[in-house]
Amino acid sequence: MAIITVDHLRKTYGTRVAVEDVSFSVKEGEVFGIVGRNGAGKTTTVECVAGLRTPTAGTVTVDADLKEQVGVQLQECSLPDKIRVGEALALYASFYSRPADWRALAAEAGLDLRVPFAKLSGGQRQRLSVALALVGNPRVAILDELTTGLDPQARRETWDLVTRIRDRGVTVLLVTHFMEEVERLCDRVAVISRGRVRAVDTPAGLVARTGGEQRLVFHTGEPVDGLRALPEVTSVTVTGDGNGAEVTVTGSADLLSAVTAVLPASRMRDLRLERTTLDDAFLVLTGQEES
Numbered sequence: 001m002a003i004i005t006v007d008h009l010r011k012t013y014g015t016r017v018a019v020e021d022v023s024f025s026v027k028e029g030e031v032f033g034i035v036g037r038n039g040a041g042k043t044t045t046v047e048c049v050a051g052l053r054t055p056t057a058g059t060v061t062v063d064a065d066l067k068e069q070v071g072v073q074l075q076e077c078s079l080p081d082k083i084r085v086g087e088a089l090a091l092y093a094s095f096y097s098r099p100a101d102w103r104a105l106a107a108e109a110g111l112d113l114r115v116p117f118a119k120l121s122g123g124q125r126q127r128l129s130v131a132l133a134l135v136g137n138p139r140v141a142i143l144d145e146l147t148t149g150l151d152p153q154a155r156r157e158t159w160d161l162v163t164r165i166r167d168r169g170v171t172v173l174l175v176t177h178f179m180e181e182v183e184r185l186c187d188r189v190a191v192i193s194r195g196r197v198r199a200v201d202t203p204a205g206l207v208a209r210t211g212g213e214q215r216l217v218f219h220t221g222e223p224v225d226g227l228r229a230l231p232e233v234t235s236v237t238v239t240g241d242g243n244g245a246e247v248t249v250t251g252s253a254d255l256l257s258a259v260t261a262v263l264p265a266s267r268m269r270d271l272r273l274e275r276t277t278l279d280d281a282f283l284v285l286t287g288q289e290e291s
């Protein structure tokens with residue numbers, strides 16, 4: 001069941017078009033990603049979903065009482081330097097009629113209640129901002145670029161926190177630049193480019209729709225012309241000659257077994273198989289329009 005429905009959303013600021021035409025729906029309980037290059041319209045879109053901005057045209061429907069049931073973590077978390085983690089959580093909890101147990105939230109986010117905001121690391125600040133977004137016990141959490149600027153360890157801890165939120169049944173709308181984050185966390189993702197949705201799919205579906213191509217690269221002294229006739233093969237490129245020739249074969253799934261049936265792996269050196277990645281898919285889907 002859709003908990004969020006965005007239908008032909010458009011948002012302009014004077015003559016500047018921030019969101020041209022965006023439609024998607026988010027199912028209850030899923031982690032739904034929004035990806036796109038800088039300025040694509042991601043933040044404007046989620047701010048409209050959160051009720052922080054009014055659409056110029058189109059509609060946003062959220063099947064939850066906005067004030068109480070949507071928790072928002074926006075790009076920068078800024079609090080007074082001296083406020084302690086526990087004080088900030090208690091303050092936010094006082095805004096809600098049925099707040100979550102904020103001590104448990106802090107423990108889950110790995111935060112010490114006594115530490116003042118100014119002393120928190122970047123990762124701790126991000127996890128505090130997620131905890132603050134959850135303190136009202138929302139059914140929907142909107143998280144905007146929550147791991148930008150974090151080191152790999154802090155990023156992983158934040159991902160674990162998002163996974164635990166999802167496991168509790170909270171629907172998550174996640175804006176991100178990181179394809180690894182999409183692969184790890186998102187059930188489905190909308191790719192936005194220049195204010196329009198270019199694709200909505202699972203991460204694997206996005207990879208598949210932009211080719212799902214495989215590439216086999218190896219060195220051999222053997223003739224490779226026979227490979228061109230294989231139905232799995234779309235191209236064979238040879239650079240250099242003789243025993244040092246580097247051969248690149250592209251094609252569909254099962255490329256490796258098809259090729260090694262004709263040319264045994266024992267006749268190849270430095271064999272490697274490369275697959276289309278989500279990064280490749282993202283570049284294909286957003287690249288042409290915005291270089």
Ligand SMILES: Nc1ncnc2c1ncn2[C@@H]1O[C@H](COP(=O)(O)OP(=O)(O)OP(=O)(O)O)[C@@H](O)[C@H]1O
Binds near residue numbers: 019
């Ligand atoms: N308040 C505003 N007034 C004027 N233009 C704005 C305003 N907010 C956003 N824009 C413009 O709208 C476009 C989309 O901005 P938005 O912040 O939604 O993009 P984004 O995809 O979230 O980018 P980023 O990844 O850099 O955060 C940009 O060109 C931006 O400059």
